[in-house]
Amino acid sequence: MEPKDQPEHVLLDFDLLRKLVVGIGEVSDITGVPQRQIRYWEEKGIIVSSKDGEGGTRKYDYLNIKKILLVKELMDDGFTLDAAARKVEERMRSMSDVFAKLAGRTPRET
DNA sequence: GTTCTCACA
DNA sequence: TGTGAGAA
Numbered sequence: 001m002e003p004k005d006q007p008e009h010v011l012l013d014f015d016l017l018r019k020l021v022v023g024i025g026e027v028s029d030i031t032g033v034p035q036r037q038i039r040y041w042e043e044k045g046i047i048v049s050s051k052d053g054e055g056g057t058r059k060y061d062y063l064n065i066k067k068i069l070l071v072k073e074l075m076d077d078g079f080t081l082d083a084a085a086r087k088v089e090e091r092m093r094s095m096s097d098v099f100a101k102l103a104g105r106t107p108r109e110t
Numbered sequence: 111g112t113t114c115t116c117a118c119a
Numbered sequence: 120t121g122t123g124a125g126a127a
Contacts, residue, residue: 025111036122039113057112081120 021050021059031068038068046071046085063099067092 028035041047042058047067049058060068067088074084 023112034122035112037120040121052112055112056114 021061022065024049024058024060027060027065027068031065031072033068033072041068041071041081041085044081044085046081046088063092063095066095 022030024035024038027033028038031038038047038060039058042049047064049060049064051057052059070088070091071081071084074087075081079087
């Protein structure tokens with residue numbers, strides 16, 4: 001009955017996205033990347049995960065997951081870890097810019 | 111459930 | 120580059 005002309009699309013859950021933090025198990029499941037590989041990438045410094053205070057369990061936020069996803073897709077295109085990492089970081093620069101604008105506030109002082 | 115190291119291919 | 124196993 002009520003034709004919702006309001007496009008409740010994807011670009012409004014950023015608050016949730018920023019708070020979304022999952023463990024390596026979830027990330028490996030959604031990204032399809034084995035946990036060993038995720039740790040491996042982090043070991044190289046390609047991705048950065050936050051650690052939980054009590055167990056040291058890695059926590060990956062939306063940006064981290066996006067990074068892992070991006071690297072996986074890039075490598076699938078024929079890029080290597082280093083090459084993929086470079087492109088991903090370039091893209092992350094745009095992401096942070098958009099995130100900052102959408103967040104309204106940038107808790108970032110360089 | 112997660113983490114770390116060592117070693118191998 | 121990515122994985123195996125064991126151990127905490």
